[in-house]
Amino acid sequence: VSVSSGSQRVILRSIIKENNQDGDFAIDLNTTNFDTVLKETPAPYVIVEFFAHWCPACRNYKPQYEKVARLFNGADASHPGIILMTRVDCASTINSNLCDKFSVDHYPMLFWGPPKKFVGGGWGPNQEKSEILPIENGRTADVLLGWINKQLGSSYGLDDGKYENEHLQTNTSDPGQIAKAIYDVEEATSTAFSIILDHKMIKPETRASLIKFLQLLVAHHPSRRCRKGSADVLVNFDDLCPSSTMLVNNEEAESCSKKGAIGNYQICGKEVPRGYWMYCRGSKNDTRGFSCGLWVLLHSLSVRVEDGESNMAFRSACDFIHNFFVCEECRQHFYEMCLSVSTPFKKARDFALWLWRAHNQVNKRLIKEEASLGTGDPEFPKAIWPPKQLCSSCYLSPSKTSEENNKIDWDEDEVFKFLVSYYGKELVTLYKDNEQQGGGKTEKIVAEELVASTNAVVVPVGAALAIAVASCAFGALAYIWRSRQKNRKPRRSWN
Numbered sequence: 001v002s003v004s005s006g007s008q009r010v011i012l013r014s015i016i017k018e019n020n021q022d023g024d025f026a027i028d029l030n031t032t033n034f035d036t037v038l039k040e041t042p043a044p045y046v047i048v049e050f051f052a053h054w055c056p057a058c059r060n061y062k063p064q065y066e067k068v069a070r071l072f073n074g075a076d077a078s079h080p081g082i083i084l085m086t087r088v089d090c091a092s093t094i095n096s097n098l099c100d101k102f103s104v105d106h107y108p109m110l111f112w113g114p115p116k117k118f119v120g121g122g123w124g125p126n127q128e129k130s131e132i133l134p135i136e137n138g139r140t141a142d143v144l145l146g147w148i149n150k151q152l153g154s155s156y157g158l159d160d161g162k163y164e165n166e167h168l169q170t171n172t173s174d175p176g177q178i179a180k181a182i183y184d185v186e187e188a189t190s191t192a193f194s195i196i197l198d199h200k201m202i203k204p205e206t207r208a209s210l211i212k213f214l215q216l217l218v219a220h221h222p223s224r225r226c227r228k229g230s231a232d233v234l235v236n237f238d239d240l241c242p243s244s245t246m247l248v249n250n251e252e253a254e255s256c257s258k259k260g261a262i263g264n265y266q267i268c269g270k271e272v273p274r275g276y277w278m279y280c281r282g283s284k285n286d287t288r289g290f291s292c293g294l295w296v297l298l299h300s301l302s303v304r305v306e307d308g309e310s311n312m313a314f315r316s317a318c319d320f321i322h323n324f325f326v327c328e329e330c331r332q333h334f335y336e337m338c339l340s341v342s343t344p345f346k347k348a349r350d351f352a353l354w355l356w357r358a359h360n361q362v363n364k365r366l367i368k369e370e371a372s373l374g375t376g377d378p379e380f381p382k383a384i385w386p387p388k389q390l391c392s393s394c395y396l397s398p399s400k401t402s403e404e405n406n407k408i409d410w411d412e413d414e415v416f417k418f419l420v421s422y423y424g425k426e427l428v429t430l431y432k433d434n435e436q437q438g439g440g441k442t443e444k445i446v447a448e449e450l451v452a453s454t455n456a457v458v459v460p461v462g463a464a465l466a467i468a469v470a471s472c473a474f475g476a477l478a479y480i481w482r483s484r485q486k487n488r489k490p491r492r493s494w495n
C-alpha cells in the first residue's frame with residue numbers, strides 16, 4: 001500500500017499533547033481516551049506502544065520511538081497524517097484492562113493496524129487474520145522505520161525534513177475537500193479559545209460578546225464535541241470567570257485566563273488535534289491555518305442558523321471578530337464591513353450571503369496585496385469564490401459576466417444553495433453517522449447535550465427545554481444560561 005502518493009493521501013493531522021513541553025511526539029493514550037482518539041484520527045494507521053513507566057528498557061527505548069514519532073506526529077512532522085504514533089502506560093492501574101485486552105506480556109510491546117480496528121478491540125497471540133499486527137522487532141528507530149517502510153512500500157528516512165506540502169493536491173475546486181474541514185473548524189475553535197485565554201482577552205467589556213458567541217457555538221457548531229465543550233464553558237461561565245463586580249483590579253483578567261479554572265476547559269474536548277490543518281493547510285509555514293479555519297467556522301455557522309436568529313448571529317460573529325481576532329487589520333476591516341450593514345437581517349440567507357460577499361471583498365483586496373508583496377501561498381492564490389469549477393450555476397450566463405472588469409454577475413439564489421450544501425451537509429460528511437442536520441434532529445441533539453452537560457438539576461426545564469430549543473435553539477440557550485445564572489449567588493444578569 002502506498003499512502004504517500006495520489007489523491008488518497010491523507011494530509012497532516014495529529015494531536016499535540018497537553019504536556020508537550022517535554023518535546024514528546026508520541027501521544028499518551030489511556031483507557032479514557034483510547035477509543036475516542038483512535039476513532040477520530042484521520043490517519044489510516046496507528047502504532048500503539050504498550051510500556052510501563054518503571055521499565056528501564058522502555059525508558060531506553062523511548063528516544064528511539066520518539067525519533068520515529070517525530071516523522072509522523074506533530075505540527076512539524078515530515079510525513080503527516082499517515083501514522084498516528086501512540087503509547088499506553090500499562091503500569092498505570094486505569095490501563096490494566098486495556099493492556100490485558102491486547103495480551104501485553106512484555107514491555108515495550110508494539111502493535112500496528114488501522115486505528116478503527118483498535119477501537120473496542122483487542123489482540124491475542126493465537127488470533128488469526130487480525131488486521132492488528134504485533135511489531136516483533138522495532139527495538140531501534142532504524143529497525144522500526146524499516147518495518148514501517150516494508151509495510152507501506154515507502155522509503156521514509158529518519159532525517160526527513162519538515163513536510164511542506166510539496167506533494168499536496170491543491171485541487172481547490174474539488175467539492176470533496178470540504179469534508180476534511182470539519183477538523184479544521186474544531187482546531188480553529190480550540191485555537192481561538194486558547195488565544196482568548198492566553199491573551200487574557202475576557203474583560204468586562206468583551207465578556208457579553210464571548211457569551212453570545214458561545215451560545216451560537218452551542219447551538220450551531222458543526223462539530224458535536226465543540227457544541228458540547230462550548231455548552232460546558234457557557235453554563236459554568238460565571239463560576240469560571242467571576243464578574244468584575246465581585247473582583248478588583250486585574251483579578252478578573254487573571255481568573256479568566258488560562259491560569260484560572262477556565263484554563264482547564266477544552267472547548268472542543270480533549271481529543272481535538274492541534275497543530276494540524278487539513279483543508280486549511282498551507283504549502284508554506286505560516287500561511288493559511290487558523291485564519292482559514294476561522295472563516296470556515298463563520299461560514300458553517302452562517303448556513304446553520306434559523307431566519308429568526310440571523311441578525312443575532314451576524315452581530316455575534318461581528319463582535320467576536322472585533323473583540324477576539326488578534327489580527328488588527330483584519331478585525332478593523334471586518335468590523336467596518338459589519339458597521340456598513342444598516343438594516344437588520346431577517347433571513348439566514350441574508351447573513352450567509354453577506355458573509356460570503358464580505359469574504360470575497362477581503363479576497364479581492366488580498367489578491368492585489370499578495371501579488372505585490374509576494375506574501376501569499378503560491379499553491380493557494382486568493383481568488384473570488386466559488387470558482388466556476390465548484391459552482392457553475394452560481395455564475396449567470398457568460399454574456400452577462402464581465403470578469404475583465406472584475407465584476408461577476410452572480411446568481412445569488414444558487415450561491416446560497418451552494419453555500420448551504422458546501423458548508424452544511426458536505427462539511428460534516430465524515431461525521432455523517434451522528435451529525436446529520438435538519439428535521440429537528442440538530443435541535444434534539446443540542447437539547448440532549450445541554451441537559452447532559454449542565455447536569456440539568458439546576459436548569460428547571462427538562463422537557464420544556466427540548467420544546468424551547470426546537471422552536472429557537474439560540475434563544476433557548478440564552479434562556480438556559482440565564483436560568484443557570486439565577487441559581488447562583490450573588491445573582492447576576494447578563495443580556
Ligand SMILES: Cc1cc2nc3c(=O)[nH]c(=O)nc-3n(C[C@H](O)[C@H](O)[C@H](O)COP(=O)(O)OP(=O)(O)OC[C@H]3O[C@@H](n4cnc5c(N)ncnc54)[C@H](O)[C@@H]3O)c2cc1C
Nearest residue numbers: 288291292294295321329330333334356359360362380385
Ligand atoms: C474575519 C477575517 C478577516 C480577515 N481580514 C483580513 C485582512 O483584512 N487582511 C489580511 O491580510 N488577511 C485577512 N484575513 C485573513 C485572510 O482572509 C485569509 O484567511 C488568510 O490569508 C488565509 O487564506 P486562505 O488561502 O487560507 O483562504 P481564506 O480566505 O482563509 O479562505 C478559507 C477558505 O474559504 C473558502 N472561501 C474563500 N472565499 C470564500 C467566500 N467568499 N465565501 C465562502 N468561502 C470562501 C475557500 O475554500 C478557502 O480555501 C482575515 C481573516 C478573517 C477570518
